[in-house]
Amino acid sequence: MDKEHALEEMMGKLGDFGRYQGFQFFLHILAAMTAGIHMLSLVTVAAVPDHRCAIKGVDSQNYTEPWNSSLVTQLIPLNDHGKLESCKMYAVNKSLEDCQSWVYDTQYYTSSRGIEWDFVCHRRWMGAASQTVYMFGVVLGSIVLGRLCDSFGRKTVFVWSGILQLLFGASVAFSTGYYMFVVIRFLYGIFGSGSYIAGFVLTMELIGPSRRTLCGVTFQVMFAFGIILVAGWGYLIDNRFYLQIVYALHAAILLPHWFLMDESPRWLWAQGRARESVAIIEKALKMNRSNEVIDTPALVSNCKLTSTKYTEDQSSGTLGLFRTPNMLKKTLIICGCWFANSVVYYGLSLNAGKLNGNPYFIIFLMGVVEMPSYIIIMYYIDRVGHRALISVMMLLGGISCLVVVALPHGSPAATGVVMIGKFFISGSYSIIYKYSAELFPTVVRSSGVGLGSMCASVSGALAPLISLLDTLNPKVPTIILGFLALLSGFSTFLLPETIGRSLPQSIEDGEKFGIGDTCFTNCSGRRMSEISTDIPETMIPLDVKKS
Incomplete structure (x- = not known):
């Protein structure tokens, strides 16, 4: 047997989605809900009313x-x-x-950090800085935790991030001074999305091609559900201390994962830990009630032959994303997409309280408006592909931002167009996680997604600061968001399509992946059934080279 396909024969026995994958996936997506809560908690905890x-x-x-x-x-x-x-x-x-x-x-808020510490006028920067510092914590977490996922395992990072989310989230509520509050929020941010990154990679490495789109978008659905919970709890609890405690306690649902969730069989295989990888697959087959039989000795032997190559690739880490021309191009463009999607997404979300109307209802709508976007994504993504959908939705999101500029400030029409912009940006943002995971090879997949998430976090950190530019002119922040979305939407034309394609395993595979495939050579994606039948009938073929 070709050594590169030994893993694929084993994973192929699982099928795309069974009882085992469904249970593990449920555990993974809980991290998306907690990430949404932590990320947007400041909108209510530090709200600044009129x-x-x-x-x-x-x-x-x-x-x-x-x-x-x-x-x-x-x-x-x-x-x-x-x-x-x-x-x-x-x-x-x-x-x-x-x-x-x-x-x-006090119509909507009687207790918040914004009221307590007067985040207004010449002190307005303090509220923006609080969110910016959190996002810079996410930046550091994306760098460090993405690398730790590849080095120490997805499960370890997932669970420890959950523990520290709970610890630092509760500590934020007990902060007695502004600078103590900021420091703890920075630590809170480091681990606030750590479980999300690890959980998403776990899902992409376990689920088969026919379910990857649905599962990838479901992560974003759960993140949006977290935003809805921010609004719901904020409406019910008008006390900033207890509200922050409730937000933090959601991380407790991630703690039992140490006993319930399995490590990625693909990661274990890449580390040369074949017996552990095979044991998980055997457990999964039993839970799926499959009659498939695993040849453990043969698989362990094949894994030993490939472990040296994987170890060499693994050592390249994040730098492996930049060492070859095609990998460099894809990395820079996809990081730009992360940057633009995030700054527009959070620029709209974090300013929900500034729109006219009940702020809790506006935040609620900011979460709800994402749902139909995800339904459309799930229906069309296999028909038009990742590249076309990301491009179109970013371009329409950017146009929406620019249309808002022409409407009366605070008008219902402006609020409606902002929601339309959030609809489109949410759609493109939901695709980029899965798209990135499929563009990067397995040996640096967590590092690649972590790098993209880092770029998103940097731009997310800039979003509150960009909002301060409304002191120059109320239209300036929206114009900036609109042009960034348009620029990124056009640049995505140069990326390859990944729908129905084999995922690269090594750095060498990643460099060959998508060469010559741009929107100008094939402007739309194709249905999975129309993709070349040369792809082996395995779960996610990673290398189609012949031995």
């Missing part, structure tokens, strides 16, 4: 003058949108002066 200058001698802790009273309108000017100015008030001589303290509209 505010105005506190009037000395009138407003106090026990009493706030009605906002529409004649006294308030005499002392506080109106802004360009006809609302009370948030940062200025009239001095005794009728000149404008900066606020010294503030009072907040």
